[in-house]
Amino acid sequence: MGNETVKTDTAILEQLNEPDAIKILVTLDEQGTPHPTPKGSLHWDGERIVSWEILESSRTNRNLTRAIWFEKPIAILLLTSKKQAYKIAAKPIRNVVAGKEFTRYYEEAQQRRGRAIAGVWFFEPTGITDQTPATRIAQEQKAHPYFVHLDQLAAKEPQ
Amino acid sequence: MSLQRSSLNFEEVRAKYPDFPPLVMLKIDIHRRGLFYADAALAAFNPARHQTGGTHTFGTRDGKLTGRPESIYLRDGTLVLATPSPPEQSPYGIDFAEGKLVITDQGEIVEEAFFWDKPDFYDKRTSNGVLMQNLVSARPQRLFVIPQRFCYFWSDGGGCKFCDIVNNLKQQRAEISMQTKINPADLREAISEALKEKGRYTAICLTGGSDFRGDDAFDKETEYYIEIMQAIGECFSVKKFPSQLICTALKKEQLQRIYDQTGLMSVTMDIEVLDEEQFNFICPGKAKWIGYQEWKRRLYDAVEVFGENRVNTGIVSGTELVAPTRFKSEDEALEIVLKEADDLAAHGVSTVNMIWQPRPNSDFAKAQNGSLEYYVLLAKGLQDIRRKHNLSIDFDDYRRCGNHADSDLARVF
Numbered sequence: 209m210g211n212e213t214v215k216t217d218t219a220i221l222e223q224l225n226e227p228d229a230i231k232i233l234v235t236l237d238e239q240g241t242p243h244p245t246p247k248g249s250l251h252w253d254g255e256r257i258v259s260w261e262i263l264e265s266s267r268t269n270r271n272l273t274r275a276i277w278f279e280k281p282i283a284i285l286l287l288t289s290k291k292q293a294y295k296i297a298a299k300p301i302r303n304v305v306a307g308k309e310f311t312r313y314y315e316e317a318q319q320r321r322g323r324a325i326a327g328v329w330f331f332e333p334t335g336i337t338d339q340t341p342a343t344r345i346a347q348e349q350k351a352h353p354y355f356v357h358l359d360q361l362a363a364k365e366p367q
Numbered sequence: 368m369s370l371q372r373s374s375l376n377f378e379e380v381r382a383k384y385p386d387f388p389p390l391v392m393l394k395i396d397i398h399r400r401g402l403f404y405a406d407a408a409l410a411a412f413n414p415a416r417h418q419t420g421g422t423h424t425f426g427t428r429d430g431k432l433t434g435r436p437e438s439i440y441l442r443d444g445t446l447v448l449a450t451p452s453p454p455e456q457s458p459y460g461i462d463f464a465e466g467k468l469v470i471t472d473q474g475e476i477v478e479e480a481f482f483w484d485k486p487d488f489y490d491k492r493t494s495n496g497v498l499m500q501n502l503v504s505a506r507p508q509r510l511f512v513i514p515q516r517f518c519y520f521w522s523d524g525g526g527c528k529f530c531d532i533v534n535n536l537k538q539q540r541a542e543i544s545m546q547t548k549i550n551p552a553d554l555r556e557a558i559s560e561a562l563k564e565k566g567r568y569t570a571i572c573l574t575g576g577s578d579f580r581g582d583d584a585f586d587k588e589t590e591y592y593i594e595i596m597q598a599i600g601e602c603f604s605v606k607k608f609p610s611q612l613i614c615t616a617l618k619k620e621q622l623q624r625i626y627d628q629t630g631l632m633s634v635t636m637d638i639e640v641l642d643e644e645q646f647n648f649i650c651p652g653k654a655k656w657i658g659y660q661e662w663k664r665r666l667y668d669a670v671e672v673f674g675e676n677r678v679n680t681g682i683v684s685g686t687e688l689v690a691p692t693r694f695k696s697e698d699e700a701l702e703i704v705l706k707e708a709d710d711l712a713a714h715g716v717s718t719v720n721m722i723w724q725p726r727p728n729s730d731f732a733k734a735q736n737g738s739l740e741y742y743v744l745l746a747k748g749l750q751d752i753r754r755k756h757n758l759s760i761d762f763d764d765y766r767r768c769g770n771h772a773d774s775d776l777a778r779v780f
Contacts, residue, residue: 238779264766274779276443277388305444305766306507306567307484308416314566324566327444 213297213335220286220294220336221252228289233259235271235282243267249317250284257284257298257331260317264326272329276300282331285339293339298331370688371696373740377472380739387743388776390443393470393478395742395772397459398722399685401428401452404435405471407463412436417482418489420450421543422504424513424574426535428452430727432542436461439468439480440507446769447480448506449724456725483507486567488560495550499557502549508766510561510571512554514595515588517547518576518652525652526730527639529686532576534728548591551598558602570767571599574613579656588614589621596629607632611762613681616657619668626672633762634669637681638662641707641718642700645687663711670715676759678716681771684745685723685736697741705748712756718749719763719771742772749773754780 223229233247245268249260261269275282276299284296304310305327317325338344348355373380377396381389404412418437426432427450439447439461452458460471461480470478484507489500504511520526521533539545561568573595578588592612600608608630616636617625625631640646643659653662669678687700694700708718723736737745750773753760761767765775 265761270779273443277390277779302442303444306440307481311564311566318565 213337215335216333217336218252221257221296221333223288223292223294224250224252224257224284224286224296226289230287232285232287233268233282234285235268235275236280237267237271238274243271244285247284249321256301257296257333258313259329259331260313260325261327261329262323262325269327272300273303276303281334284331291340292343293341295337295339296333297335297337298333300329301332302330304328304330370690370692370694371698372688373697373738375738375740377739380743383740384743384747387747390441390445390478391746391772391775392739392743394441394445394447394775395722395746396739397447397449397470398724398772399736399739399742401456401458401724402439402447402449402461402470403451403454403458405460405462408461408468409435411463411468412482414485416485418485418505421539422500422545423511424516424532424535426450426531426538426726426728428456428724428726432535432538437483439470439482440769441481442479445765445775446507448770452724486561487564488557491557491560493553493556495553497546497550497553497557498544499560501543501545502554502557503561505561505568506769508567508569509768510558510568512549512558512571512573512595512599513575514549514554514573515547515575515578515591516545517578519578519580520576520652520656523579523652523655525650525655527650527652527683528689528730529639529649529683529723529725531726531728535726538728549595551594554595555598555601558599562602570609570611570762572611572613572768577615577652577656579615583618583621584656585615585617585621589617589624593625593628596625596631600630603630606630609762609767611635611767613637615653616662616665618665619672622665622669622672632673633677633679634673635679635681635719635763636662636666636669637683638666639681639683640687641682641704642687642693644693648691649686649689666711666716667714675715676717677762679760679763680711680716680718682718682720683723684720684742686731686734688737688741689731689734697737701741701744701748704745705752708749709752709755712752712758715756715758717753717758717760717763719760719768719774720745720749721770722772746771746773746776750776750780753777 231250234244286294313328420437421433429451462471468480469476470480486505491499516536518532580587611633613635646659647654760774760777
């Protein structure tokens with residue numbers, strides 16, 4: 209009961225492509241400590257989630273390498289312009305650092321952001337959870353009706 | 368008495384070392400055993416789009432030079448630098464199945480693989496008519512220049528026993544009109560053309576055969592590298608650019624000349640074997656002209672010239688196990704090799720290992736390389752030593768080079 213996770217929902221994943229969306233990528237370091245970082249390049253290409261890595265030596269890039277090596281999960285927090293929030297669990301499936309496919313992203317990044325990129329990561333979504341506060345409150349109130357302070361339920365005037 | 372080797376297979380080694388990345392372990396095993404291309408893989412290979420082999424320093428494990436893919440890379444960006452092997456070496460298969468290029472072992476699919484894309488400049492010619500790929504070869508992210516393909520140690524009977532550089536050159540001359548030495552003006556044109564491909568390269572590497580000629584030994588080699596690096600430098604807008612020279616252990620004065628007069632940022636002087644007795648046996652030319660202890664001393668001098676994290680040495684790991692080796696087991700060899708690597712690291716010199724791939728046109732053609740477990744422990748040991756001494760290997764890592772499993776491990780640290 210409670211917070212439902214769906215495997216994939218294309219309509220939600222497509223919201224990664226909204227220009228005003230806020231996207232936070234969370235990876236795990238060697239000790240298992242979560243490392244969140246804003247990742248504006250995260251987008252859905254119709255088949256996979258894609259992100260660009262600007263800094264080859266960044267903690268995120270190292271954590272993602274560790275994740276693809278040892279099948280560690282990553283998560284994306286998506287905040288849409290309509291004030292909806294989603295947690296997208298995913299796993300890295302490919303890191304492209306060379307070749308024509310890399311060149312295509314490299315040129316696109318230079319054109320759009322004026323920056324060279326170090327690599328491109330592809331992710332497969334493994335679960336999406338609605339984290340929108342209003343949705344979560346409604347879900348939890350339904351699932352756990354006892355988890356409430358009684359003053360919130362008190363009548364304004366005793367009958 | 369035969370040398371005691373680990374007999375664990377891939378799955379057993381993987382289970383024993385769960386903290387070692389399986390993709391890097393797979394690379395190691397492919398480098399050990401080699402690979403072969405199945406017909407379906409060759410049918411998927413498009414020479415107009417993918418990079419064809421044949422222009423590199425060393426030959427292939429089955430003796431055939433051209434007409435096949437240069438190599439492959441894996442889904443994490445790890446490079447595999449292996450050439451086709453004869454069947455008796457139990458090579459991994461490269462096949463095309465389920466709509467993608469795959470790696471197989473005993474017919475079972477074990478991983479996905481990708482061909483290297485062909486550089487844009489490869490089929491172009493300089494104004495002198497020289498095919499540019501015969502001047503500059505490429506890895507997925509590195510330009511590779513071999514200005515001098517002849518090794519003078521061979522003229523002196525002192526070629527390294529694992530090496531086929533001169534025999535490979537003879538084959539390259541016959542089959543692809545390869546030049547022994549390159550003209551700096553031609554090279555400048557080729558590098559300039561290569562740099563037009565956006566995002567393709569992160570480093571330039573120079574290497575070649577040793578040349579002991581000159582007023583002082585190796586002056587010829589020194590002067591030629593300066594000439595070549597200056598030609599390359601004309602293609603850049605900055606004085607120093609990411610570059611690596613893999614050369615003989617030159618004297619400090621020679622290294623200083625190269626550093627001062629060119630854009631070179633880092634230097635690699637391959638000692639090949641981290642044991643003096645085995646070095647003398649395997650590398651007689653290097654032993655005669657320089658010597659093991661002097662080689663190490665010159666590496667320390669190089670740190671003073673180029674700075675910390677800019678100097679390393681390579682070993683052709685597994686050759687130290689070839690009879691008549693003084694080692695009785697892989698464990699003993701590992702202990703000695705890592706102790707020597709630790710000594711080098713204490714002086715600021717990093718060690719990287721090339722997994723020895725026996726080639727038919729070398730003295731060690733029929734010898735056996737090390738076990739998978741040996742190479743896994745060696746890779747881990749070398750990277751652990753770097754971490755212990757706080758040494759970076761950025762200039763010779765998974766991307767700037769891709770030939771060293773140990774520096775592949777540096778990606779996550």
